Amino acid sequence: MLELLPLILFGVVFLLILLGFPVAFTLGGVSILFGLGFIGPSFFNFIPSRIMGTMTNTVLIAVPLFVYMGIMLEKSGLAERMLDTMGLLFGRIKGGLAISVIIVGALLAASTGIVGATVITMGLISLPTMLKRGYQPELATGTIAASGTLGQIIPPSVLLVLMGSVLNVDVGNLFTAAFLPGLCLVGSYLIYVVIISMLKPQHAPALPQEEVSAFWQQENKAILTQLAFAFFLPLGLIVVVLGSILAGIASPTEAAAIGAFGATLLTWGQNRRHGKKSWPIFQEVMQETTKITSMVFFIIIGSGIFTLAFKLLGGETYILGLIEQAELSPESFLFVVMLVVFVAGFFIDFIEIIYIIVPIIVPVFVRFYQQGAEIFEFAPSKTIALTWIGILIAVNLQTSFLTPPFGFSLFYLKGVAPPSVTTQHLYRGIIPFILIQLIFLSILIWQPAFITLLIDSPG
16 A cells, blocks of 8 residues: 555645646645655655755746746737737738748747747737638637747747756757757648648638738838837847857856846837836736746745655655556657646646656656667767657647647637637637647657757757
8 A cells, every 4th residue: 555655645636736726735735744644754854955956946047037038028019019010021922910920929939938928918919810801710719829839849938947957957958959849840830821821712811902012111211110129129039048048158047037138128118119118017027927936936846845755655666666567668658658748738737747747757768768778779868868858748738738628728719719719619720730739749759850959969
């Protein structure tokens, strides 16, 4: 019976979270009760070091900075101006609005990394416009939901920062490894929209000619000013932040600080140009950042206590024993992990998955790597092997965010969609993007070079 305690702990925690109890306090509280009951008062001796390890982790400082950067760009109205401007740029071609949504979604993903905020923002701004322009509801909702979840994989991503802290791998390496998959995924979405626009032009019509002409008939200075403030400056900020990380000039934490400062300057410049006051926006951004950051760190601390209790109760040994008894191959175990993560993504947020499931499976993959498993032949080091696993989990989580009937992105979008958009529209519209995701995930498993190419290259 005692050997089942780690699984009972996991099951109780998972059940209480599904029932709606606060994640952070459920993780920490239940783990403390199990530790006190089955390990004894000595369990408390280990907790302070866990908490201090979290509080002194310099990598995690990037979390509030990236959150601040994303919320600042969202609250400033920049997302709305980006969508408007990009829509006009691509308005002459069929599917132009959908193409602009994907591109802006990728840019917002690289600046916010917060799926809920991105999906809601794009749903409020672009969905009514797309429907008004005659877009098929399925194509419009599918494009918005899929583009809004790109923040899970496109760096700099909060998910990848947290993943790096759990996997104990360099966050900069995770960002570098995620860059090419993220870019390919955006390209896959664009190809799908272009093909649909060619095969079924009535589903993705171009903007009215007079509306596009009115934009291009402005003075060159007005056009350039609009493009600069709505597109090039935000893009420049993202390039500086991400480029400094990929080039090794700055750590993710340092780049996050640059991004937060740059977003503040950009918002101030936008507000001054439009005659708006900046201080109310700054206050709102700081309040939202504090709320989100506090929630994240409480979950991290709670999950640290959970992982501690799980290990001291013999959880790692028990899981490894089960795998040996079942004679699971590394490939079979990877399939099971991908399936568990995919299903768990229906019910709980990515932060809980990263801090509940990932710490349990990492020792197993490390054992397989040390045994020279064929699945890791491509990896010259344990770090690269774990980086590959981390990116696979990130892409998997992004897919589960889209999958009916419980996909979080679908709930977010339904909450802000017009009454004419039904749940069936959402479900039918997202299916092609889910298929793209699953095919892409299979390619990443089959060809790890898509992930390891840039981190394997010299420099």
